[in-house]
Amino acid sequence: MISTLLVANRGEIARRVIRGARTLGIRTVAIYSAPDADAPHVAEADRAVALRGSTSAETYLDAEQVLAAARATGADAVHPGYGFLSENAAFARRVADAGLTWVGPDPASIEAMGVKHTAKALAREAGVPTLPDALLETDDAADWARAAEGVGFPLLVKASAGGGGSGMREVRSPDALADAVRSARAEAARSFGDDTVFLERLLDAPRHIEIQVLGDAHGHVVHLGERECSIQRRHQKVVEEAPSPAVSPELRERMGATAVALAEKLGYVGAGTVEFLLEDADFLTCDVSSVDASVAAAPLRSVPPAATLTQASFYFLEMNTRLQVEHPVTEEVYGVDLVALQLAIADGEEVPFTQAGVVPRGHAIEVRLYAEDPSAGDRPSPGTLHRYRHDTTLRWEDALGASGEISAFYDPMIAKVIAHAPTRAAAARRLSAGLAQAEIHGPATNRDLLVAVLRDADFLAGETRTDFLEQHAALRTPEPATPRVVHLAAAVACTSAARRANDPLKDLAPPGWRLLRGTPRPAIAWEGPDGEVVPTNDGITLRDPTPDGVRVTLDGVEYRCRVAHHDGTAHVDDGEGHSAWREVPRLPAPDAAAGGAGPVSEVPGTVVEVLVAEGEHVVAGQKLVVLEAMKMEHPALAAADGVVETVHVAVGQYVEAHATLVTLGTPG
The missing domain is CATH 2.40.50.100 (RNA polymerase II/Efflux pump adaptor protein, barrel-sandwich hybrid domain)
Structure with a gap:
């Protein structure tokens, strides 16, 4: 049995695995890079080992250092979480060769599903419907053009060894193909060490549906229903839910049986996810499984336009041979602990239930809270998170503690936040309220976007497809629930109160500017979410101002505002949102970038x-x-x-x- 588990990951997934192992009485070992020395997952493990370096490649992707940490701590098992080495078959083999238990599927299964174009071939053999595709095996742009003609436009150029949206380019016309292939190849080589790419037919607005599967070493495979992950940016998910509002019990049974068939063909052991694109509008496509074997064996495995046309409702996308980021929604709806099940299966135990016992209850929604700015193209926002407070009525899977540093070296996720309720509408209401009330002070986040999505009429109606954010661009800059002038008044009032409280001369003279009699007080501008503004007190009344809070009344409505000051910025929260305000200096420092020297780096x-x-x-x-x-x-x-x-x-x-x-x- 597993006694000491090394968690080969960081952030919220490392914390999740550590919690799951602790419930089973398993000791845990954390590893950490230099930027993560003070991260919560390090403190929460029973042992911790520092890795040399800062970047992913220098630390969490360095198999030698990870295995050395296991040897140094006497670990007898390794859980890879997701990302990093979780789908690296060579690393899984090295873990096994070292006499350790690999908490994941057999390396052969990882290998089979790890290369996307070969994974699709295996899926077809298992009877899983797929989209037209073509592997690009030459450097000849003319070959690429012929392959694209067979696949059809629009299409995606996709890294065969990749995931998470890296090495992926959308192409809508032949003249854009060559640049997209070269760019995707370059990014794939940097991200995955493999520049192999293939073309795949692009569905403009499908739903992204995935099926959770579990297999054990005794030949049992079950599925735990579906998750819908259609709301995405840059082909990366930001909102996930279970069950899907578009999947009927009959469709769930069909998709689940298809996913189980693929897992059985692989002899799959452990937790995995089979991802599909669900087309719930009329769509005709090539039936790849009907293509002549000579075409399939050609150097460019493209599908000719003359291939048999058929209608299908869902198409294989890929299989992830690991735990998914969005696994909590499945846990909430089906009442399971997927990490505990992973550990039990790795210990040789059977899946403890049959397919007949898998029954959904209620609805769960998860959102990914990122340090990024939706109004600036989702640009990441590394930096110091000064305050991070939230209630405990929701399930928060946090990467950080009450404060911390969002490193430029890694993914900008702050937390996953999950709500479970009897109905979908109730889960969305609970989740949006909990997010809106949280105190998150520091870099820009996508919190307001997430709240706006959860309250959007189309979302609540279940109209969620992969183009949702493109079709609802206004949600990226939603109107604030609390008028900006209320938060500005709170920032000014509490900043003034803080200055009075900290002024050693407050009992001798009034605060503020020392001006000659009769000289008007200068107008002080403040910079906030909408730029610079000069505060006025028109229609505003204040009650009980203190350095950390004030009651602001506007048009007969009172708002209770909380204020915190960090690095010269006043952060204002109330029950419906947050804004940050900074007093504009009377004599601003010259802008180093204003000289027109050229472009500067927006982020490190x-x-x-x-x-x-x-x-x-x-x-x-x-x-x-x-x-x-x-x-x-x-x-x-x-x-x-x-x-x-x-x-x-x-x-x-x-x-x-x-x-x-x-x-x-x-x-x-």
Whole structure:
């Protein structure tokens, strides 16, 4: 039996696995990088081992260091969580070869499903419907064009070894194909060490439905229903729920049986997820399984337009041979502990229930709370999280404690937040209220977007497809539930109260400016969510102002505001939202970037591409440099036409935020 478990991960999933192991009496070992030295998962484990380095590649992806940590602590099992080494078949084999228990499927299953184009072939053999696809095995753009013609537009270029939206490009016309393939290959090579890509027919607005499966070493495989994960940005999920509002009991049975058939074909052992695209509008596509064997064996395994057309409601996307980020919604609806089941199966136990015993109860919704700015293209926002408080009525799977640092080296997730209720509407209401009331002070987050989604009429009607955020762009900058002027008044009042409380001369003279008699007090501007504004007291009354709170009345309605000050910023919360305000200095410091030197890095990151050279003429909007940070690419563009005078960075260089990347001169 497992006695000591090394958790080869970080953040909220490491904390989740540690909690699950502790309930079973299993000792735990955490590993951590330099930026994670003070992370909660380190303190919560029974033992912890520091890894040399900061980046993912230097630490959590370094198999040698992970195995050394297991040996040093006497661990007899490894749980990989998700991401990092969780779907690395070579690492799973090394764990087994070291005499340790791998809490996951057999390496052969990981390998079979880890390469997407071969996974699709296995799915077809198991009778699973698939979309047209074509593996690109040459460097000839003409071959790519022929393959794309067979697949049909629109299509996706996808990294065969990848996931999470990396190495993926959408293509809607032939003239955009070559650039998309080259770009996807480059990103795939950087992210996964494999630049293999394939083409796949793109459904414009399907639903993303996945089936949770469990298999044991005794040949038993069951499914635990579906999760809908359609609301996404950059092909990454942000809202997940179970069950899906679009899946009937009959469809659940069909999809579940298909997923189980694939798992049985693999001899799958452990927890896994079979992902599908569900087309609930009329759609005709090629039936790949009917294509002649000679076509399937061709160097470019494309599907000819003349292939048999058929209608199908769902299509295989991929199989994830690990625990999913969104596993809590399945746990809530089916009353199971998937981490405990993983550990029991790894210990050789049978799945403790049959398919007939799997019955959903109520509805669960999960949202991913990220440190990113939806109004700026979901740009990640690393930095210090000064305050992080929330109630305990919801299930919060936190990556951080009451405060902490959101590192630029890793995914920007702060937490997963889950609500379970008897109905879907009740779960959405509980989740939106709990999110709105949380105190989250620091970098920009997607909290307001999530609340707006959960309260949107189309979401509540179940109209959730993969283009939801594109079709509801206004949700990225929702109108605040509390008028901005209320929060501004609270910021001004509580900042003034704090100054009075901290002024050693408060009993000798009134606070504020020391001005000559008769000189009007200068107007002080404040910068908030909508830019600069000069406060007025028109229609506002204040009661009981203190440094940390005030009652603000506007048009007869009273708002109870809480205020906290961090680094010169007043953070205001009430029961319906948050805003941050900063007093504008009377004599602002000169903007280092205002001199027109050239683009600067918006976030700290690593330079992955330098696309220009000194002396080169560039035009406004041209991509000059590409950074990679928090699992995303960030292109730096020319703001105007110019000539490259100096390139300040090189590929592989790490740069801080606001560093000048390129100096541009005026064209001669």
